[in-house]
Structures are given as structure tokens and as C-alpha cells.
Amino acid sequence: MGNELKVPTMAELFASGQQPEVLFWVGCAGSFDDRAKKITKAFIKILNKANVSFAVLGTEESCSGDPAKRAGNEFLFQMQAVTNIEVMNAYEVKKIVTTCPHCFNTLKNEYPELGGDYEVVHHTQFINQLLEDGKISLNGGSYKGKKITYHDPCYLGRANNVYEAPRDLIKKLDAELVEMKNCKAKGLCCGAGGAQMFKEPEKGEQDINIKRTEEAIEVKPDIVAAGCPFCNTMMTDGVKAKEKESSIAVLDVAELIANAEDL
């Protein structure tokens, strides 16, 4: 089978004396959530296509600790961090790419003080680099004329000032990038951050993901692009609640690229 995914693990490579250039940190959502698994696979397809020397931790990966920390459980967060750092340092990891902005932020900003110093990039930054290096090429024909709006994940945008990498990719697709009224530094949260993903919202007049979806629908997009598995879930639920799922697709930027390339 030509299109079978090649997903080497760090343990396998290590056993054969190899050291990949980059660790793909899959994250809990990317590993277990049915919708997010598709994003993981789309990104793997891109990595395979570009012949990137990478590996995943597989069963040696554990939650980065982000939801524990934002919920107030610093103890659990640091236990997770120290354990993960031990594993990654044993494999002499230098560079990490991840499809989850929460893992991205935690690994990049909160691990160094605990002994885990790595170059951490978000997959949208990584794909941009692949394009720049000519490792993959894009012909965005299938998206020509489509209206795409991009929802900024808080932990990628405001938290780490990564606004342009995902937008650059969308622009390369030949699609029409339309901005919501609240975007970039003013982007409205999808409602999942700060461990809200794992609890019922406090009582109020509306769910946050519905409000954000309304802002997206206002610009009449064909596609809502996201760069975070949790935003993806929230926006998908929002689009369904607004009964727009037949006209608006919610896709990760990695999926847009993989689809365009027909990988």
C-alpha cells in the first residue's frame, strides 16, 4: 500500500541507533479524540510527503500537563512535566513540532525552567518552513474561490504571537481569506481553554463556542480553519448547533494542506 502512514517511534529509531531531526508531539487530543486523530493523520501525511526525519513518542508520551496547570493543579502539572522531560532528554530531543497550541505553549514556555529546553514549533510554522525549503509544493486549485476564515487559538495567537504562519498557509491555497471582526490579538476564545474543555460551562446566557461561531458565520465562509484540536471541536459543535454543517466545514490548517495536495 503506497499511502500507508509511516509513523516511526522514538523507541524504534533509538533501538536502530537513529536520531530523528524532530519529535512530533501528538498530544492527548491528537491521540484519542476521533476528530483530532484526523488532524494528526493529515499532518503525518505531510511529514511523510516531505520525507521529514521525525518520530513520535507513542506510548511514552503523556499529557503535557496544560489542563492540570490551568485548572490550578500545579503539582500534577509539574509531575507530568518532569516525567515528560525525563523521557525527552533521554532521547536527546532538540526540536519538537506539535499540532496542539496548548502543548506548544506549555512545552515552549513552561518546560525550560523544569529542565526541558527544546525548540518548539507549531505545525503551521513547520509546514511553512517545509514549503520555503521546497520539501513540498502547493497547488491550491481545489480551494480556488473558497472563502476561508481563520479562528485564532488563544494559546497560539495572543499567548505566543503566532498570527501569520497559519494565515500564510491559507493564502498560499489560492483561497479568499476573510477575517472575523474579532481576530488576531482581539480574537475571541472558542471556550475550551483554561480546562473549560473538560467541564460544563458556568451558568450564563450563551455558550462561548456559539458566540464565536456566530462571529464566523457573519463573514459567510465556506470553511472555518483552526489550528487547535480543541478549537476544532468547539467550532464544529457550534456550526452543528447553528445547523450550518452542510455549508460550513471546520478544518485544521494541516487538513487544508493535505487535502489540497490530495495526499
Added chain:
Amino acid sequence: MNYIPNILFAIVLLCGIFFFLRNVKKLYRNIKLGRDVDVSDNKSLRWKNMGSIALGQSKMVVRPIAGLLHIIVYVGFIIINIEVLEIIIDGLFGTHRVFAFLGGAYNFLIASFEILALLVIISVIIFWVRRNVIRLQRFVKPEMKGWPKSDGNLILYIELVLMVLFLTMNAADYQLQLLDSEHYTKVGSFPVSGYLSMLFDEASVSSLIMVERTAWWLHIIGILFFLNYLYYSKHLHILLAFPNTYYGKITPQGKFKNLESVTKEVKLMMDPSVDPFAAPAEDAPPPEKFGASDVQDLSWVQLLNAYSCTECGRCTSQCPANLTGKRLSPRKIMMDTRDRLEEVGKNIDANKGNFVDDGKQLLGDYISHEELWACTSCNACVEACPISIDPLSIIMDMRQYLVMEQSAAPSDLNNMMGNIENNGAPWPFNQMDRLNWAKEE
């Protein structure tokens, strides 16, 4: 010569400065009730932030209308304060317009003060209309009832009165100059009060002097009153915005601090050579409290944040929780912190310098659990604040207290954390299944 006005002026001035310094001392004492935190790093970046954010108002103009009006009032007050210097010298030495020797430059200065004063009056009126007639949403939220609302309006009234007094004083002065009155040398250029002085066309020299002197005295007394009003008002930001932006967060917004006390414990747990049953040393300090339940548990920078807050509500108007009707309002977090800090300060004053437990704390008595658990940690409030206040850090510190000291997380979150502990993911999936996706179709 009659020295009574000079002496009277000196007394008024000294009283104003004395009470102001007393408040500054109290302010400093209260802020220092917070935990110590090292913010001595990156001095050049910090100065730069203060220069652009506080001095340069760079984040105010994110909202162009409010930003422009604010810059007018801000520049107006700074520039017009040059005039206050002259007033003080005149008051102390019985001179009149002592800077008049500057000639053309003086005319230019007075003219620009006058134009700025008029612009300030216009801006203040627009601000008042936004608060009381248009009633912009962020000014009528629940936490703005009572004193915060009156405070906001009082500031506008005081500013209006000060500007009107300044122009009245000039108008009377100008009219006296036209009448060749002794003591009122012909100096200054009055592009605004020149029109006002027509009101005084029929007035006699003595009544003009009366008007001029009254306006002069009320103006300087008003300024000294305003200076002392600051401590009790959100208007304190005119001073504290500067240190607050200097000490503001300089790491990426997504980086939350790692608790050192926890790091120590985790390291001990991971170290196989440590005897887990060893008794703590005799002189070991009591274990540090995790997180914050009261103002003393917060850092002094967070307390400085609370005193600096101008209650503009830009944070709350960007907060996803507040926008969807939840009880959380980042502005209320800051207002509550200041109110509680004031209460603790008064307690200390009343008890000869020691805090006596009053059975109250910031958590629960001021900020409810519901507010804390509504936060998505999205940093919209932090981004929105024009003077680098970080309400999110207070929310996170209080969550830490709830979870690590009280085990009082919502049950859903306890499940999530249990899952992470047991199987390394927030959901109940086995860690050994973590790579199954690679084999699934």
C-alpha cells in the same frame, strides 16, 4: 506689604502636600503587603514598555475614539501643570505671572494652555455623555454601581471645574489688562478666554479683581484637593500607570509561572536518595501556602495592578465569559482585590500596625468560586488592558489555592485530573493505546 495671602497660600500648599505624602506612604505600605517577587530583570525592556505604553499611550489608541479623547485630557493635564508651577511661585512670593519675562514664549505657552483647556472641556463632556447618556455597556456593568459610578463622574466634574476656573481666571485677567489695571501687566495671549472676557465688559476693576482672585484660589485649591482625592479613586492610575507598565509581564502571555515551592516537592519525590520518612528539620520554615486566598498571598506587583486599575472595563468587554453572561468580570477581580487590600490596610491601622484576623478573605467574601471557574485563561483581558494589568494571574493563583489547598475543584475537573494522574490523558484512555490511531483506517 500684606503677607497674609502668601502665608495662607504656603499653609494650604503644605497641607495638600502633607496629606498627599501620608497617602503615598499608606499606599506603599499596602502594596508591600504582597509577596515579594523579583522584577529586577530586563531593565531596558521595562523602560521601553513604560515609555510606549504609559507615556506613549500605545494601547489606549486600540480604541481610537476613547484613545484620542484620553490623549487630549492626558496631554492637557501634563502641559497645564507647567502653569501650576507659575501659580505656586506667584502664590508664595506674591508675584503675578512670574514667567511673563519669557515674552513671546510665554504668550505661546498661555495660548496653548487655553486651547488645551478647551479641548479638555470638550473631551470631558464627551466622556460624561458616554458614561451617562449613551451608557456604553462597559460602564454600566454590575460592579460599576455605587461608588465606582460616582467616582467616574466626580473625576469628570472636577476636571471640568478646574478647566473652567483656569479660563475664568484668564478672562478676568485679560479684561483687567485691557483696563490698564495696576499689577496686571499686559502679557499672555488668550485665544479662548479672550472670548469669555466679553462677559466682563461692564464689570468694574474691583469686581474683576475679585473674580480673578477667586478663580485663582479655587483653581489651586481644587488641584490640591484632586491630588488628595487620587488615593480614594480609580484616578490613581495617573501616577501608578507608570510603575505598573514598568513592572508588567514581559514573558509571552501564555507563560504562567511555575510554583517554586511545588518544584522543590516534585524534585524530592523524583529523587530516589531522599528518605521519605525523614522528619523536617527543627528550624525548617512552615510549608508555604499554595496559591492565594487573600491579598497577602498575591505578589506586590498584583497589588500594584489593583491600585492602578482605572475601571475602564476594556478587559471585561473582551472577556469571553463575561460576553456570554457569566458572572466573571476581570475588572471586578481587580476592584475586589483593591477593596480587600484597603480593608486589610484599615485593619492594620486600627490595630497598631498588626493585622487582626477579621474572618474575611478575598476568596469567597469578594470573589466567588463561580467567577474563578468561568475563566478560559484566554488572555483577552491581559491583552486589552491599556496599562499592563494581569487579572488572569490572580484568577490562576486563586484556582491553585482552591485545588491544592482545598481540593475544591468542580467534579468534572477532578475527573479530568484523576485521568491525567492515572493514565496520562485528560480522558479515561489507556496510555498503552496512545498510538492506536496510527493503525486505524
